[in-house]
Amino acid sequence: DVKVTQSSRYLVKRTGEKVFLECVQDMDHENMFWYRQDPGLGLRLIYFSYDVKMKEKGDIPEGYSVSREKKERFSLILESASTNQTSMYLCASSAPTGGIYEQYFGPGTRLTVT
Amino acid sequence: QQPVQSPQAVILREGEDAVINCSSSKALYSVHWYRQKHGEAPVFLMILLKGGEQKGHDKISASFNEKKQQSSLYLTASQLSYSGTYFCGTVNDNNAGNMLTFGGGTRLMVKP
Numbered sequence: 630d631v632k633v634t635q636s637s638r639y640l641v642k643r644t645g646e647k648v649f650l651e652c653v654q655d656m657d658h659e660n661m662f663w664y665r666q667d668p669g670l671g672l673r674l675i676y677f678s679y680d681v682k683m684k685e686k687g688d689i690p691e692g693y694s695v696s697r698e699k700k701e702r703f704s705l706i707l708e709s710a711s712t713n714q715t716s717m718y719l720c721a722s723s724a725p726t727g728g729i730y731e732q733y734f735g736p737g738t739r740l741t742v743t
Numbered sequence: 744q745q746p747v748q749s750p751q752a753v754i755l756r757e758g759e760d761a762v763i764n765c766s767s768s769k770a771l772y773s774v775h776w777y778r779q780k781h782g783e784a785p786v787f788l789m790i791l792l793k794g795g796e797q798k799g800h801d802k803i804s805a806s807f808n809e810k811k812q813q814s815s816l817y818l819t820a821s822q823l824s825y826s827g828t829y830f831c832g833t834v835n836d837n838n839a840g841n842m843l844t845f846g847g848g849t850r851l852m853v854k855p
Contacts, residue, residue: 669751669847671745671748671830671845671846672845674842674843674844674845677842688844731775732777732787732843733787737784
């Protein structure tokens with residue numbers, strides 16, 4: 630079974646703090662993704678990475694950065710957390726199986742910025 | 744631009760049928776369907792590719808109308824275990840590969 634783990638299920642941070650969210654996958658997948666999930670808005674892509682040290686902006690990259698130094702690990706960084714970044718953050722990974730890129734999701738980190 | 748899902752929420756009795764629609768303004772290469780149960784991660788259900796056939800798994804099936812850029816998910820004789828939020832994710836025709844754009848989700852509740 631593919632396993633995607635995230636460093637914390639719940640996190641509370643103060644405005645202005647630097648926040649690191651970590652994601653690890655154990656299936657040697659090339660592609661990794663960070664989404665944020667808000668009610669009524671579904672999942673919105675923040676960044677994705679298709680290889681070590683390679684990254685692409687998603688739909689809502691403002692206020693975030695990412696790091697991928699090893700294939701299995703993809704980190705999301707909030708340089709200076711703000712209250713509008715309070716959300717559920719989901720990490721996912723994928724690799725082609727028969728041309729199909731099924732995404733496997735982690736359990737999510739619920740971040741509250743006060 | 745996100746695909747639009749409808750309805751936003753639906754409540755069913757066990758055994759009833761439901762249809763969830765996903766509509767995009769862009770030409771699509773594929774449509775993915777995921778289900779997320781409360782407090783859990785989204786789980787892949789199925790993918791429909793451009794030029795492909797209608798897919799099905801048990802009593803859940805889906806169709807993809809390429810000309811209309813629409814997909815529909817059909818849940819037949821719903822079970823309590825079908826409850827959750829369903830998301831469609833689309834891959835645009837000019838971006839075939841990895842990037843999915845998800846809809847806002849449809850909350851499905853199945854009552855006994």
